[in-house]
Amino acid sequence: MMDSKILNTLGINIDPVFYIIGLLVICITIFIFDIVTRHKLKVLNQKYEKFLSGKDGESLEKTILDRFEQVDKLIKVSTVQQKNIEDLQENILKAYQKVGIVKYDAFSEMGGKLSFALAMLDKENTGYVINAMHSREGCYTYIKEIIKGESYILLGNEEKQAVDMAINTDNFMEQKD
Numbered sequence: 001m002m003d004s005k006i007l008n009t010l011g012i013n014i015d016p017v018f019y020i021i022g023l024l025v026i027c028i029t030i031f032i033f034d035i036v037t038r039h040k041l042k043v044l045n046q047k048y049e050k051f052l053s054g055k056d057g058e059s060l061e062k063t064i065l066d067r068f069e070q071v072d073k074l075i076k077v078s079t080v081q082q083k084n085i086e087d088l089q090e091n092i093l094k095a096y097q098k099v100g101i102v103k104y105d106a107f108s109e110m111g112g113k114l115s116f117a118l119a120m121l122d123k124e125n126t127g128y129v130i131n132a133m134h135s136r137e138g139c140y141t142y143i144k145e146i147i148k149g150e151s152y153i154l155l156g157n158e159e160k161q162a163v164d165m166a167i168n169t170d171n172f173m174e175q176k177d
Contacts, residue, residue: 096120096127100165102158106133119162125149127166129159 004016052060098121106115114134121127129151131142144153149167151159 093123096122098122098125098127098166098169100162100167100169102161102165104158107135115158117156117158117162119146119159119166121146121149121163121166125167129155129163131156131159 098119100119101116103113103116105113115132117129117131119127119129126147127145129144129146131144133140133142144151144155144159146163149163151163155163
């Protein structure tokens with residue numbers, strides 16, 4: 001065991017070889033850390049040089065500002081488009097999107113089912129039923145209002161069938177939640 005006057009004066013009675021080994025381990029650790037840090041710095045510098053290649057500071061700043069301006073324009077356009085979509089969705093609820101049609105012979109002397117009842121309803125089953133009755137003398141057309149699937153005017157059998165057909169139609173425009 002080696003004896004050190006400095007360590008003895010401090011009241012530490014440990015062999016200086018252990019201190020030397022400890023310092024050597026610390027130095028090796030710092031050396032490895034330095035190598036890793038230099039490697040990461042080199043990779044970062046390569047990326048930085050690639051990023052700046054062919055550009056000077058002013059043109060790079062202009063490019064970045066142009067991109068920010070484009071992003072701002074896209075945000076504005078997106079907001080307008082979202083509002084338009086909402087308006088369209090609101091309007092489509094009011095559009096006739098359910099249809100039922102029943103063809104029939106209004107009079108026994110007429111053939112070919114030239115008469116028809118046509119129901120056109122919106123999402124709330126409100127709309128109209130149009131009845132066109134064809135005879136030898138001419139064609140007579142009647143329209144009756146439908147409110148929430150009901151009519152306040154008596155409906156004929158064909159008109160009822162057309163309204164029921166429209167109400168029970170699978171609605172392709174209805175939103176699925």
